[in-house]
Amino acid sequence: MELAYYSDLAVRLVNSEQPARGADTLTSVEAVRELFAAGGQAARRAADADVTRLRAVRTRLRAVFEAAAEGDEVRAVDLLNALLLEFPVSPQISGHELRDEDGRPHWHMHIADYAANASAGYAATASMGLAFQLTELGADRLGICEAPPCRNAYLDTSTNRSRRYCSDRCATRANVAAYRARKRLDADQSGRDRRRERPDDSGRTADAAQDSTPATER
Numbered sequence: 001m002e003l004a005y006y007s008d009l010a011v012r013l014v015n016s017e018q019p020a021r022g023a024d025t026l027t028s029v030e031a032v033r034e035l036f037a038a039g040g041q042a043a044r045r046a047a048d049a050d051v052t053r054l055r056a057v058r059t060r061l062r063a064v065f066e067a068a069a070e071g072d073e074v075r076a077v078d079l080l081n082a083l084l085l086e087f088p089v090s091p092q093i094s095g096h097e098l099r100d101e102d103g104r105p106h107w108h109m110h111i112a113d114y115a116a117n118a119s120a121g122y123a124a125t126a127s128m129g130l131a132f133q134l135t136e137l138g139a140d141r142l143g144i145c146e147a148p149p150c151r152n153a154y155l156d157t158s159t160n161r162s163r164r165y166c167s168d169r170c171a172t173r174a175n176v177a178a179y180r181a182r183k184r185l186d187a188d189q190s191g192r193d194r195r196r197e198r199p200d201d202s203g204r205t206a207d208a209a210q211d212s213t214p215a216t217e218r
Helices: 002-014 029-035 040-044 049-069 073-086 118-137 168-197 206-211
Strands: 090-094 108-112 142-144 153-155
Touching (some): 002 049, 002 118, 002 153, 029 040, 029 049, 029 118, 040 118, 049 073, 049 118, 049 153, 073 118
Antiparallel strands (some): 142 153
């Protein structure tokens, strides 16, 4: 589906905040404009009020990803449908001056932006893109990074549905942490085994203690 790539807008917006780290990059009009992939008229319309509006949408989109990651597909769909109802889209056929080898337009579906403000247009486009991804790939393809404290959102487009992290960096960090945890566990187990094998003088019997007493003291 041509509209599926709009889902990147949803991922980009959700990941503008990292709650576990207390980080938030969505703090200015310039930050709002940077969210728009291609810029253009929609980005130029951004105003101070769009910061607050998009933060509210961000919270709702994160809830969609979290519900999907927890296996609650019905809740994820309900939350996403609520966004689609609040921020409807206007689809249209577009060529965007793209031509095939015969010079004919490469017709595809496009979301026209007739929203009242930049944040409404962004929310509509991001929500529709996410809806296409969910229906095409499945709700279980919407994930939250398992490498603490990251918690970034991602879309799993792998062939075997095996993705668990938002990036290679987080995957490497999680694997290193797991390896070190296994090494510590192995070291602790080895220490316990050595202590069990070591003779314990405190466990000597009374007879053994008596035998060790000099004959002159008996």
